Amino acid sequence: MGVGEALLLGLVQGLTEFLPISSSAHLAIVGTLIGADDPGAAFTAIIQLGTEAAVVLFFRKDIARIVSHWVRSLTGALPRDDPDARMGWLVIAGTIPIGVLGLLFQDQIESTLRGFLVIGTTLWLFALILGWADRRGRKERTLDRLTWKHGLLFGAAQSLALIPGVSRSGGTITMGLLLGYTREAATRFSFLLAVPAVLLSGFYQLYDELTNGTAVPWGPTIVATVVSFVVGYVVIAWLMRYISTHSYTPFVVYRLVLAVVVYGLVLAGALPALTTGAFG
Incomplete structure (x- = not known):
């Protein structure tokens, strides 16, 4: 993989990570x-x-306050x-499901689940679920009403993003809407919840490559990062403004169209139906 690629x-990655359309x-x-x-899941x-550094920068005040108060609560302050x-x-509780499932099914995540028939199917299936949740959700709960049960359900939804085509933000936002949270609240918690999961996954893969292999082309990977x-920072700023007055319908339509395109490319032989490698 060269610098241009x-x-x-x-x-x-920057354009799609935070939109409910699946960056993977x-x-x-x-x-x-x-x-x-490309080395696939590791890359x-x-x-x-x-992109997660963009989240940390954009929500730096929220994250700093949460971390500070959490630490001070441990000391009794x-x-x-x-x-x-x-x-x-x-x-923390919402991060546990994706951490456990990611370790248990790492081999499948990096091989079988990256097939394009799987991707095409998850694109349209979760588009319909997101669309239904956006229409039917009450959109009245704010994050100050977030419960332990709901936090774990958000985490369970995030773990579905281990399957390409589901979308980390799409899964958690959909769950938030189904639980009655506003679009802003569901999206904000989706971003906050992703921070430890993505950072832990990225640093784990980074450590694994440094100690066990040289599969990742480091120069191009740094450029891509x-x-x-x-780009991710710009997209976050845009999305937080957009959802305050708009629905997720355009993303639902986009996912459905992309699913049809993926199936068409598979039939045409441009994309493999099944894959045991990174990008095919």
Whole structure:
């Protein structure tokens, strides 16, 4: 994979990570079509560090306050039921499902589940679920009403993103809407919940590559990570403004159209139906 391909994949990652359209699906599709010799799940996890750095920067005040209050609640400087300290615990609890499932099914995630028939199916299936949730959800709960049960359900939804095509943000936002949270609340918690999961996954893959292999092309990967950070920050700022007055319908339609395109490319032989490699 060259620098040009890395620039394109970094752009794709930055544009799609925070929208409910699945960045892993887009990386797989684009990577295969341009013939990128990419390490797949490891590359995806590492360049996600760039987009997650954008989340940390954008929500830096919220994150700093949550972490500070959580630590102070451990020492008794703040009560355990402090809202921000409680949010810290809820983020930790919501991270457990994806961590456990990611370790248990790592081999399948990096091989079988990256097939394009799987991607096409998850694209349209979860598009319909997101559309239904956006229409039927009450959209009245705010994050100060987030419960332990709901935090775990958000986490369970996030774990579905281990399957390309589901979308990390799409899964958690859908769950939030189904539970009655406003679009803003569901999206904000989706971003906060992703921070530890993505950082842990990215650094785990980084450590694994440094100690056990050289599969990742480091120069292009660093380029892609930087590009994904810059573009991702712009997308976050846009999305938080957009959802305050708009529905998720355009993303639902986009997913349905993309699913049809993926199936068409599989039938045409441009994308493999099944894959045991990175991007095909």
